[in-house]
Amino acid sequence: MVQGTTSDAGKSTLVAGLCRYFAKQGVNVAPFKPQNMALNSAVTSDGGEIGRAQALQAIACGLAAHTDFNPILLKPSSDTRSQVIVQGKALSHMDGQTYFGKDSQGYRTKAMAAVLDSLSRLKAQYELVMVEGAGSPAEINLREGDIANMGFAEAVDCPVILIADIDKGGVFAHIVGTLMLLSPSEQARIKGVVINRFRGDISLLQSGLDWLENKIDKPVLGVLPYLNDLHLDAEDALMVAPIKTEQPKFKVLVLVWPRISNHTDFDPLRLHDDIEFTYQTVTAPFDGKQPQADLIILPGSKSVRQDLTTMLSNGWDRLINTHLRYGGKVIGICGGYQMLGLAIDDPTGVEGQVGESDGLGLLPLVTRLTPTKQLTQVVGELSLVGETVPIKGYEIHCGQTKCLTTQAAPISLRPDERRLGVHDGFLSTDNQILGTYLHGLFDQPQAAQLLLKWAGMKEVEAIDLDAQRMTQLDRLADMLAQHMDMNKLADILTEKTS
Missing domain, CATH: 3.40.50.300 (P-loop containing nucleotide triphosphate hydrolases)
Known part of the structure; x- marks a missing residue:
């Protein structure tokens, strides 16, 4: 020991x-x-x-x-x-x-x-x-x-x-x-x-x-x-110092909630030589200065409604809205995906206090938190900008999210080795916002390359995180x-x- x-x-x-x-x-x-x-x-x-x-x-x-x-x-x-x-x-x-x-x-x-x-x-x-x-x-x-x-x-x-x-x-x-x-x-x-x-x-x-x-x-x-x-994958500590590159080809900003979870999702981006990567905490009021970013990511959360309240009360939704207004891209993962929707309902107090919270209203989704946790390793295909590549990852969440429109999901998951058939995530009609429950989104080089290409990065060379690990x-x-x-x-x- x-x-x-x-x-x-x-x-x-x-x-x-x-x-x-x-x-x-x-x-x-x-x-x-x-x-x-x-x-x-x-x-x-x-x-x-x-x-x-x-x-x-x-x-x-x-x-x-x-x-x-x-x-x-x-x-x-x-x-x-x-x-x-x-x-x-x-x-x-x-x-x-x-x-x-x-x-x-x-x-x-x-x-x-x-x-x-x-x-x-x-x-x-x-x-x-x-x-x-x-x-x-x-x-x-x-x-x-x-x-x-x-x-x-x-x-x-x-x-x-x-x-x-x-x-x-x-x-x-x-x-x-x-x-x-x-x-x-x-x-x-x-x-x-x-x-x-x-x-x-x-x-x-x-x-x-x-x-x-x-x-x-x-x-x-x-x-x-x-x-x-x-x-190496961190147990819990978050390295919040920005990672600068001399001539970055792309800038990524990840919002940090008080109860951020699974921030290892972003290691392939944080370690990329061509990416300027920044973690931005939301516990202090937004001062109106727009941090430069090509892509803003809303990560997972252990207390989605509380973290959403912290972000909104400090005005960080203004950052997201301004970023979108100028043509930037946004990805929400797990709890961040739920926040992008219209509402998050917790009728049984899964995360604490019973109640419902308004979401950011950027995607036509509603989420209900349930006591039963979804724990699944998945494989499938990611389809963006006219291309389709393999993808794998895992789901770990207590919410059930319902899409209020028939907009196609960007990820088709394989529930077994015989067929594709379960769809995950949502892509906005203006092609600016992507949401998914899938963790490990950037771990596979092909999937990371396609996501970064969708987000606007040119000449993408993704990290093979498994080999580097x-x-x-x-x-x-x-x-x-x-x-x-x-x-x-x-x-x-x-x-x-x-």
């Missing part, structure tokens, strides 16, 4: 790299995260939902994503409530008191049973299970009934590696302080530490490493260098092989922990 001294210490990346390293060594390895909290998720081969990081780690192992890789997923719908997804299926929304409460350790006692059930199946199928913790094991207010870090490790007798980020400073305090807040048995369970994101001359760090090993009586298994331009995972695995003591790691994997 890999645990971190803090959030964003590098747990997901280290697990992904180790999964790739062991898979390349011929080991039958699988990823596992008992409990994840994230708004970036993926649809699995068995029709469920897991955190995006575990889907990436599955790719590193050469496996299709499966719900057992992340049995508990919490998707925040507000600052105090989350949708609880157990073994791929959404059960309910809960507040923190219910989930983490002290009465019988809250809901986590039931969640632990699902965690152990999934782990049991994985241990029967794989030689090695690489486990990722969540946040920090030293959050003393969350220790009772813990299923994400040491509570899990103690329950299944699992050795732990602790990773800490040196780039932010205070790495020795993070490591020593974390150990001080653990019980003696938990301290003994940690078999070594890894220092992440180091820049500079390693010899200048050596005295600190010697002191640390003497202080904690545990080996430093590796000092990992800061990897520039390492592009594997290149980055191999690069990560090779770096770990060079900078970690794999012999000591092998000893840890075969050592009995208690």
Whole structure:
């Protein structure tokens, strides 16, 4: 198990790299995260939902994503409530008191049973299970009934590696302080530490490493260098800094809601050498200055009506309307697609408060939110500007959207391997607005090229995201092989922990 001294210490990346390293060594390895909290998720081969990081780690192992890789997923719908997804299926929304409460350790006692059930199946199928913790094991207010870090490790007798980020400073305090807040048995369970994101001359760090090993009586298994331009699917963090190019051929602007979901949809655009890519938050009032863009994208949302209210109350609909008036193109994906319509109705309080909200009124659509979530991996064809190309992706939404006209949809999905027949999305009569429920819209080069051509980009050369992802995972695995003591790691994997 890999645990971190803090959030964003590098747990997901280290697990992904180790999964790739062991898979390349011929080991039958699988990823596992008992409990994840994230708004970036993926649809699995068995029709469920897991955190995006575990889907990436599955790719590193050469496996299709499966719900057992992340049995508990919490998707925040507000600052105090989350949708609880157990073994791929959404059960309910809960507040923190219910989930983490002290009465019988809250809901986590039931969640632990699902965690152990999934782990049991994985241990029967794989030689090695690489486990990722969540946040920090030293959050003393969350220790009772813990299923994400040491509570899990103690329950299944699992050795732990602790990773800490040196780039932010205070790495020795993070490591020593974390150990001080653990019980003696938990301290003994940690078999070594890894220092992440180091820049500079390693010899200048050596005295600190010697002191640390003497202080904690545990080996430093590796000092990992800061990897520039390492592009892997993010678990949840959003890189909001604009990506500039010297002579951009195209400009893309993605609006950022407070509860934006699955922003990994835009990695192929964000990493494109010819695209100037910008994330624009909508939580502050629109000042009337028109950010330059050829294409504006409305992304997915975990709380569509609330995020729509935030956007409208701050005047960002003026940006969209002005952009369209000057001939710009707009794409809405999932929640963003719903926002483009006439109304969004939530009659049972799926996202919180019961009620109906007016949409942007740009497409003749109405949406009703339903408790049953649509979770589907799909393939099909995309037809735009007189061309048709293959497309694939996934749907993950609670809404049912009805088109009030007979306008043809741009995407024809294949519900099975025999026929096309389910249509998705809507293309406005003026050819300026496209909406779809399909995530992963830009992941396939042919589909990305056609979408960008429709949006007005000339001489499009799309990124093959799948190939780039594997290149980055191999690069990560090779770096770990060079900078970690794999012999000591092998000893840890075969050592009995208690």
